[in-house]
Amino acid sequence: MTAISQTRPPRLDWPAILRDAGLAALVAFLLTVPLVGFRTVDRPTGLGIELHINEVVAAIALVFLGRVGLSMIRSGVALPVLVLSLVVAVAGFFINLPTETLRVVMIGGGLVIAIRALITVMTHRSKLTQAERDRRMDRIGAKVQHASRYLAPVGILFAAAFPMLPIADRHLIDIGILLLTYVMLGWGLNIVVGLAGLLDLGYVAFYAVGAYSYALLAQYFGMSFWLCLPLAGVLAALSGVLLGFPVLRLRGDYFAIVTLGFGEIIRIILVNWYQFTGGPNGITNIPRPSFFGIADFSRTGANGLPPFHSLFGLEFSSLHRIIFLYYLILILALVVNVFTLRIRKLPLGRAWEALREDDIACTSLGIDRTKIKLAAFAIAAMFGGFAGSFFATRQGFISPESFTFIESAIILAIVVLGGMGSQMGVVVATLLVIGLPEAFRELADFRMLTFGMGMVLIMLWRPRGLLAHRDPTIVLYKNGAGAAAGEKGA
Amino acid sequence: MSALLSVQGVHTFYGSIEALKGVDVTINEGEIVTLIGANGAGKSTLLMTICGKPQAREGRIVFAGEDITRLATHDLVRRGIAQSPEGRRIFPRMTVMENLQMGAIAVDDSHFDQDLEEVFTLFPRLKERITQRAGTMSGGEQQMLAIGRALMSRPRLLLLDEPSLGLAPLVVKQIFQAITAINRTKKMTVFMVEQNAFHALKLAHRAYVMVNGRITMTGSGAELLANEEVRSAYLEGGH
Numbered sequence: 001m002t003a004i005s006q007t008r009p010p011r012l013d014w015p016a017i018l019r020d021a022g023l024a025a026l027v028a029f030l031l032t033v034p035l036v037g038f039r040t041v042d043r044p045t046g047l048g049i050e051l052h053i054n055e056v057v058a059a060i061a062l063v064f065l066g067r068v069g070l071s072m073i074r075s076g077v078a079l080p081v082l083v084l085s086l087v088v089a090v091a092g093f094f095i096n097l098p099t100e101t102l103r104v105v106m107i108g109g110g111l112v113i114a115i116r117a118l119i120t121v122m123t124h125r126s127k128l129t130q131a132e133r134d135r136r137m138d139r140i141g142a143k144v145q146h147a148s149r150y151l152a153p154v155g156i157l158f159a160a161a162f163p164m165l166p167i168a169d170r171h172l173i174d175i176g177i178l179l180l181t182y183v184m185l186g187w188g189l190n191i192v193v194g195l196a197g198l199l200d201l202g203y204v205a206f207y208a209v210g211a212y213s214y215a216l217l218a219q220y221f222g223m224s225f226w227l228c229l230p231l232a233g234v235l236a237a238l239s240g241v242l243l244g245f246p247v248l249r250l251r252g253d254y255f256a257i258v259t260l261g262f263g264e265i266i267r268i269i270l271v272n273w274y275q276f277t278g279g280p281n282g283i284t285n286i287p288r289p290s291f292f293g294i295a296d297f298s299r300t301g302a303n304g305l306p307p308f309h310s311l312f313g314l315e316f317s318s319l320h321r322i323i324f325l326y327y328l329i330l331i332l333a334l335v336v337n338v339f340t341l342r343i344r345k346l347p348l349g350r351a352w353e354a355l356r357e358d359d360i361a362c363t364s365l366g367i368d369r370t371k372i373k374l375a376a377f378a379i380a381a382m383f384g385g386f387a388g389s390f391f392a393t394r395q396g397f398i399s400p401e402s403f404t405f406i407e408s409a410i411i412l413a414i415v416v417l418g419g420m421g422s423q424m425g426v427v428v429a430t431l432l433v434i435g436l437p438e439a440f441r442e443l444a445d446f447r448m449l450t451f452g453m454g455m456v457l458i459m460l461w462r463p464r465g466l467l468a469h470r471d472p473t474i475v476l477y478k479n480g481a482g483a484a485a486g487e488k489g490a
Numbered sequence: 491m492s493a494l495l496s497v498q499g500v501h502t503f504y505g506s507i508e509a510l511k512g513v514d515v516t517i518n519e520g521e522i523v524t525l526i527g528a529n530g531a532g533k534s535t536l537l538m539t540i541c542g543k544p545q546a547r548e549g550r551i552v553f554a555g556e557d558i559t560r561l562a563t564h565d566l567v568r569r570g571i572a573q574s575p576e577g578r579r580i581f582p583r584m585t586v587m588e589n590l591q592m593g594a595i596a597v598d599d600s601h602f603d604q605d606l607e608e609v610f611t612l613f614p615r616l617k618e619r620i621t622q623r624a625g626t627m628s629g630g631e632q633q634m635l636a637i638g639r640a641l642m643s644r645p646r647l648l649l650l651d652e653p654s655l656g657l658a659p660l661v662v663k664q665i666f667q668a669i670t671a672i673n674r675t676k677k678m679t680v681f682m683v684e685q686n687a688f689h690a691l692k693l694a695h696r697a698y699v700m701v702n703g704r705i706t707m708t709g710s711g712a713e714l715l716a717n718e719e720v721r722s723a724y725l726e727g728g729h
Contacts, residue, residue: 347595354581354592361579364541366567366596366643 021067028063082117184333186414186426188383194421196376197356199256202263206236206381208403210388215283225289236385237378244377270400282399297321500549509535511703522680524690527700533683572645578636582625593642609638630661650682687724691715
């Protein structure tokens with residue numbers, strides 16, 4: 001095919017192209033009418049429906065043009081399409097469109113087609129085969145993984161310096177905290193799902209246990225955050241073991257369903273145990289963390305602690321607490337990361353990975369599956385518990401609303417989309433899954449639609465996750481076995 | 491020679507189906523013993539029963555003087571029984587080296603370097619592929635790795651389930667030569683379940699024939715190889 005399209009002058013079969021584009025436009029019509037065309041609006045007389053014909057027409061036109069562009073690329077006319085699609089993408093920035101969504105579709109669509117055209121211009125082929133694409137993406141994944149040796153310190157430095165940068169305002173730091181919370185949860189769940197290969201659909205349960213542990217201990221016993229943080233971790237780990245015992249004899253789908261059930265059980269207990277947990281009203285006025293028990297972040301100080309700003313001779317700013325929380329979650333997340341990187345090299349971590357690969361072989365090698373599964377569960381739960389108590393102290397208010405299944409699903413999506421077991425992948429996926437919806441907040445109603453579309457695209461192009469590339473835990477040098485054996489002994 | 495492993499009157503059930511109907515097998519120290527039989531005769535079931543999954547409903551399994559009938563599978567490795575399960579079951583995404591390390595994970599690793607050297611002497615191919623992902627190797631190399639991995643736990647008894655499964659004849663020969671070498675140089679006791687009766691009988695000191703969950707015949711490898719019944723049932727037509 002390549003040879004032919006190189007030698008043959010491009011010839012366009014216009015009727016076929018137009019028929020194809022018309023069909024695509026018809027599909028677009030059927031989809032956009034219910035999704036975009038009708039919108040409910042609040043009227044004084046009740047709910048009304050508004051028609052948005054112009055948006056539908058614009059969307060269909062874009063799809064039609066895009067499809068024609070794709071067909072032209074396929075017939076070998078790539079250069080004009082490349083120029084045109086770039087023009088469209090640029091135009092998307094400047095033209096006044098009826099909605100923000102159309103702008104994103106226009107820019108995004110234009111860029112996708114431009115990339116396709118670029119590939120054709122460069123390789124004289126309309127399309128890479130699945131295998132080629134996989135190989136290419138794998139190579140990129142491997143490169144990123146190798147580069148992560150340099151990227152990771154840079155990323156950490158950036159994260160550490162971020163609150164000091166002039167661009168960092170309260171809003172951005174808040175988003176940073178949110179992102180880091182999900183990175184931490186992703187890294188925590190990665191231990192169970194990525195390393196041990198156990199599909200846990202109820203991770204949010206441990207997050208909830210951690211959050212409520214702190215909130216309740218603070219409410220009933222007036223315990224401080226720094227005392228409760230380890231306790232919340234221990235309690236979450238215990239709940240992990242508690243869940244682990246009945247569940248770990250199950251496998252695959254059954255396992256996933258039971259963990260899903262456990263997540264719901266915790267939430268329903270929280271809702272219904274009204275006297276103890278406050279039920280659906282949640283718990284309010286959860287104490288904020290002090291500065292390691294030395295100072296308080298309020299203007300006048302509290303609980304007998306001096307105010308933070310006067311202790312350090314600073315001007316009072318409500319931002320201090322936010323920045324402190326930011327660093328707190330950054331450190332917590334890094335602890336999880338360092339732990340995971342270390343344990344992968346130890347027998348326990350190695351056993352988890354082996355378990356994911358083949359659990360029957362594991363038993364035949366003398367590994368007690370139940371024990372190491374329980375360990376994975378308890379450790380991941382503990383990190384979930386840490387994250388939970390951080391969440392509680394940051395929000396100052398928690399209710400069962402925050403711990404619904406969708407949270408588990410999002411954390412799982414982060415792990416799976418990032419590439420199971422990849423630490424860097426979790427960060428990239430968090431930026432996409434949590435960061436993009438934040439960035440696209442203006443899209444309002446269509447935020448979740450873009451989110452879904454992003455997930456579908458990743459699953460189509462990268463079925464094993466963005467950075468699905470596993471590096472060996474041992475690196476062999478020229479003298480071969482010697483170095484490896486040395487590491488084994490170490 | 492003393493009995494290292496003895497299986498005494500073992501009955502094993504899958505639900506209500508009796509897969510083993512009173513099996514007696516003795517394996518002496520330093521022997522290669524093979525178990526042959528048709529598909530579904532219960533060969534693999536016997537091996538799995540020795541490993542404790544499924545557990546025998548009746549009868550006893552004694553290893554080195556200790557009753558192991560009710561032990562969990564993962565407890566056997568530390569007692570000196572290594573298993574190379576059917577279908578190789580190497581860890582495909584791990585490297586050869588990591589696979590071999592997994593073999594020693596449950597035991598004291600002070601002999602690790604020495605054991606590794608021995609495995610590489612036995613299978614030089616593995617040393618060449620040390621950093622390769624195990625799943626990308628050929629079937630024969632994977633089988634070598636599976637055996638090598640089992641040896642890393644310094645077993646007294648090596649259990650092999652169908653080591654020749656799905657391999658080319660030339661590779662099968664190599665594998666069986668390696669098994670003989672393991673037995674000769676390391677004085678390792680080997681119990682092997684095989685469909686490839688001809689090769690298995692040639693290298694085994696003693697052999698058992700299993701039909702429908704019962705042992706129907708036993709003798710030295712050479713005896714069974716010469717036996718008319720065995721020849722017509724398992725050797726002719728196909729091999």
